[in-house]
């Protein structure tokens with residue numbers, strides 16, 4: 602069923618990243634015409650606005666070993682969880698939930714919220730990083746490198762406790778694509794897990810589009826909600842100057858665009874998030890912002906024109 606309405610939630614998360622600025626991503630994408638673009642595709646837009654950052658205080662004790670900005674990250678993700686549950690209660694069954702970030706720590710809150718709204722959550726995670734660190738393995742202490750681990754039941758208990766169930770998602774229902782910058786402890790944890798992982802070279806060998814479509818169809822057979830988490834740093838670094846942790850060797854602009862259109866056309870997705878656009882790092886003509894906007898619109902355009910089955 603093609604969605605007719607998009608529930609759009611901007612999520613101004615910045616405290617999970619090592620470099621500030623991703624919190625201004627949602628506002629910048631709005632400035633670049635994202636809303637009008639989605640409306641032109643024929644969607645009714647239920648724009649829920651942007652979740653603002655949690656007020657910083659120097660007096661908050663940091664209760665976490667090796668998680669930077671823990672009070673901010675924790676409260677922010679609790680808030681995201683609650684906002685998604687609220688949006689879900691007013692949702693028509695064919696509404697599409699679209700989240701725009703924000704750094705990738707926001708996935709703790711989005712996956713927590715979605716986990717509590719469906720029976721069995723499936724996830725396609727496209728990213729140069731697996732975000733599968735814990736405070737024990739993380740070299741940086743940045744929460745945006747821990748979000749998938751938290752959702753799978755690893756890491757800080759308070760973050761894992763945002764959703765009603767821990768884990769928020771079964772590892773076997775997680776398919777990760779495009780990684781090419783994994784930390785040593787993270788690799789061990791992934792090897793010990795049931796997460797399906799295709800690192801960048803293997804992904805290319807398996808077929809960029811074919812392997813993601815196969816994963817999406819597998820999830821659609823077993824899960825009642827399939828979510829896409831798309832980190833723009835999966836693109837090759839020259840295409841995305843406006844992101845905090847660019848890595849060489851990723852997708853070209855054309856590959857990313859064709860992938861999202863093919864995935865949208867399956868009609869399998871019920872929600873998606875696009876994360877890690879940092880307008881402060883973008884070049885003067887905001888090429889990364891335009892690219893991010895176009896990728897989002899490409900996914901949603903394809904969903905209005907689905908192939909059967």
Ligand SMILES: [Mn+2]
Nearest residue numbers: 705728732832
């Ligand atoms: Mn990420």
